[in-house]
Amino acid sequence: MKNITAILVDDEVSNLKSLQKKIESLFPEIQILGAYQKPEDAIEAIEKQDISLLFLDIQMPRINGFELLSKLKDVNFQVIFVTAHSEYALDAFKKSAIDYVLKPIDNDDLVAAVNKALAIIKLQKESSSNLKLVSLLEENISKNNKIIIPTQKGISFIPQDEVYHLEGYDGYTKIHITTGETIISSYNLGKFEKLLSSKFFKCHKSHIINLEKVRHFENEGYVVLDNEYRVPISKTNKTAFLNLFTFKTS
The missing domain is CATH 2.40.50.1020 (LytTr DNA-binding domain)
Incomplete structure (x- = not known):
């Protein structure tokens, strides 16, 4: 069962299709819930769904990737920026992105970025699970x-x-x-x-x-x-x- 979910956002359909194909091939355990060209549609989808990963283009018309994040109520998922411009890397990390991947996407770079994100997601889930277990046990301490x-x-x-x-x-x-x-x-x-x-x-x-x-x-x-x-x-x-x-x- 796939329990790692992702959303892809890029204003160019060719980039979306290419990225989705790579993720499905390299990481079959990741369930892609949606791929969006319009940032507005992506924001609506992200707010309605529980996602683990967001693959986000930076340069987009109307709303860029940084602005998209700022419009979300909660960013409780890992973010990987996908960009053609390396100068955005510093800003990406300041926005708490786990990593960034340059276009055209190199498979090794994508694998490294996603593996880093998956490791953090696993640790967060284990920590959350342990806290729930301890809380349950404490209820019965008396x-x-x-x-x-x-x-x-x-x-x-x-x-x-x-x-x-x-x-x-x-x-x-x-x-x-x-x-x-x-x-x-x-x-x-x-x-x-x-x-x-x-x-x-x-x-x-x-x-x-x-x-x-x-x-x-x-x-x-x-x-x-x-x-x-x-x-x-x-x-x-x-x-x-x-x-x-x-x-x-x-």
């Missing part, structure tokens, strides 16, 4: 009592009881668990704070601890966990922390 942790390698599912504490740094989070392992996630600490159960307490702007793993409180401003790790506790959170253990402070 049922299975696990923390869903996106990592560079994939997704880890860690029971909350196995977590000592979470440590935020530079937008990332270190999750310290009872096996002695430390898992690093691209989620920031604030994201995890929303997902954790009431057994966790944010004792510092950069630290969240599992209250069931607390062994000592040190007056100088530290909480000692079962693994003997000393976690700082801020002055503003000290009273709230002690109250959780029914201590009374003066």
Whole structure:
């Protein structure tokens, strides 16, 4: 099944036919939804359809390629400019085109440009799919009592009881668990704070601890966990922390 869709725009019908023939031959996985000579017709078609790729001529009567892009509500697809003039290349990249191909079109140049676009489309789809999966899993987090942790390698599912504490740094989070392992996630600490159960307490702007793993409180401003790790506790959170253990402070 073809899941990569494209629209072609060029005011010269011979160029459209040539480009379409090359794409169909070199990339049979790409479904061409339409080939348009009139920019106005192309704009209407693009707004109505979900496309992955736009092959766009630059020099066209009434509306050039750059103007066509500026008239679209959203440009959530990859753009490959097809032009007879190399001086347009810099402007093309400024308009966020993935690449440009010079006329007359060389097959190797076309293949290189399209492969680059397809690689980005694949990454975007994988990222979107992973985010949807994580969101779905997070909806059930209270049922299975696990923390869903996106990592560079994939997704880890860690029971909350196995977590000592979470440590935020530079937008990332270190999750310290009872096996002695430390898992690093691209989620920031604030994201995890929303997902954790009431057994966790944010004792510092950069630290969240599992209250069931607390062994000592040190007056100088530290909480000692079962693994003997000393976690700082801020002055503003000290009273709230002690109250959780029914201590009374003066």
